[in-house]
Amino acid sequence: MFIDKVRVFVKAGNGGAGCMSFRREAHVPKGGPDGGDGGHGGNVVIEADAAVSSLIDYRFKHHFKATRGTHGKGSRMHGANGDDLVLKVPIGTVVREYFEDTRETGELIADLTHDGERVVVAQGGVGGRGNIHFVTPTRRAPAFAELGEPAQEGWIELEMKLMADAALVGMPSAGKSSLISKMSAAKPKIADYPFTTLVPNLGVARSGDYSFVVADIPGLIEGAHEGKGLGHEFLRHIERTALIVHVVDLTGDYEKRDPLEDYRIINEELALYADELACRPRIVVANKIDVEGTEEAAERLAAQVKADSVAAADGDEFAPSPIDPKLYRISALTGEGVDQLKAAIAAKVHELREAAREELAGEIQYDHVWEHKREERDKRFEVAKLSDGIFRVQGPMIERMVVQTDWENDEAIAFLQHRLKRAGVEKALERAGAVDGDEIRIVGRSFEFESAQTAEDIYKDLDL
Known part of the structure; x- marks a missing residue:
């Protein structure tokens, strides 16, 4: 089964709790604090793997969770970190945020185009610190x-786009499947009716010293860019290919279509789907020259291809660009002209690979980019006035501070108050109009606001 788009829920592991403990030894009546830290929770990682060919592993299982960190213990014994959960996906998988409630995709997280490339999609919670970390000159026995810090969680969308050097495109029954079977060892289903191919097929072709990966894309129809005939499902697999091989049926199939009109429709659909596809290098192939009476159609198509090539060279925005001026005439049935076509594709792919080699040196480090975005978003918080005298503070980092606090411990609450002040919550509330006695809500907890200089007097817990 070919699965090329799935949505899954990922949850990293929560951090383990830090330990509050004091050293107890014979003849040492006042041993100092020795509580160990909790272990960090495991991350959820998406990794591209050349051995994986589809997203079928995520077709029926949609929830994935990494292991949590263990709690710290006395005698400075730190908890063990949770194990990362690594989800393998095919090379060419695009990872995006997904919002289940609104059914919308969010920011691009990563575009995994190389074997072994990986990105963290859910960060494990940081383990809580033991009381050994909170000793100060004035607080000798915290x-x-x-x-432990709660882990990140959420839905992501995985979309697989084929990683092929060349894509065979054309109308249904143009002979693309027959051509890929002649060019490579691929064995797609071949029949004399439209839409025989419903999923893309990949094959490895060789010509001389060069080899390339070719994809047989299911037939496109007019309106494919709008989704007609599963157009979006097929067109997205062309986006990554370096070279478009446009296969035109000279016979017009059983509908007796005009080959030039078919050629125009496919060019237009590619351009309307994505601007960059209009500028993708392409080769035009006239198929079924073994059928009698196709000579005239081949000549007309050759003239149009040459004219488009000249127009593209002159910068005409309406011409497919850039395009090989030669029309390659073949018969996918008999194999006539296929070797010459393979040689032309191999040479062009090699040229495009060499041109792209320098760009790979400046490859994007998605882990760094996404981590930076995540940290920036994590630090943001906002203050909303719910009604007279009631305010709510929302923000990932601020909410985690509250969740990490032991509400049965007065010292822990005083330390939270100090952290909130340092994070700028007090000033933000004052700017929003909060005055002494107002109710402040954060993640199910409620506080009474008091503008004071000492951290211990900023808030009073109302224990909601």
Whole structure:
């Protein structure tokens, strides 16, 4: 089964709780704090793997969770970190945010185009710190520790786009499947009716010293860019290919279509789907020259291809660009002209690979880019006035501070108050109009606002 788009829910592991403990030894009546840290939770990682060919592993299982960190213990014993959960996907998989409630995709997380390339899609929670970290000159015996940080979670969309050097495109029954079977060892289904091919087929072809991967894309129809005939499902697999091989049926199939009109429709659909496809290098192939009476259609098509090539060279925005001025005439049935076509495709692919080699040196490090975006978003918080005297503070980092706090421990609450002040929450509330006595809500907890200089007097817990 060919699965090329799935949505899955990922949850990293929560951090383990830090330990509040004091050293207890014979003849040492006042041993210092020795509580260990909690272990970090495991991350959820998406990794491109050349051995994986589809997203079928995620067709029926949609929820994935990494292991949590274990809690710290006394005697400075730190908890073990949770194991990362690595989800293998095919090379060419695009990873995006997905919002299940609105059914919309969000930001691009990564475009995994190389074997072994990976990105963290859910960060494990940081383990809570033991009480050994909270010793100060004035607080020699801290009787509190942090709870583990909650892990990141959410839906992501995985979309597989074929990684092929050349894509065979054309109208239904143009002979693309027959051609790929002649060019490579691929064995697609071949029949004399439209839409025989419903999923893309890949084959490896060789010509001389060069080899290339060719994809047989299911037939396109007019309106494919709008989704007609599963157009979007097929067109997206052309986006990555370096070279478009446009196969035109000289016979017009059983509908007796005009080959030039078919040629025009496919060019137009590619351009309307994505501007960059209009500028993708292409080779035009006239198929079924073994059928009598196709000579005249071949000559007309050759003239149009040459004219388009000249127009593209002159910068005409309406011409497919850039385009090989030669029309390659073949018979996918008998094999006539296929070897010459393979040689032309191999040479062009090699040329395009060499041109792209320098670009790979400046390859995007998605882990760094996504991590930077995530950190920026994580630090943001906002203050909303719910009604007179009631305000809500929302933001990932601020909410985690509250969740990490042991609410049965007064010292832990005082430390939270200090952290909130340092994060700028007090000033933000004052700018929003909060005054002494107003109710402040953060993640199910409620506080009474008091503008004070000492952290211990900023908030009073109302224990909601």
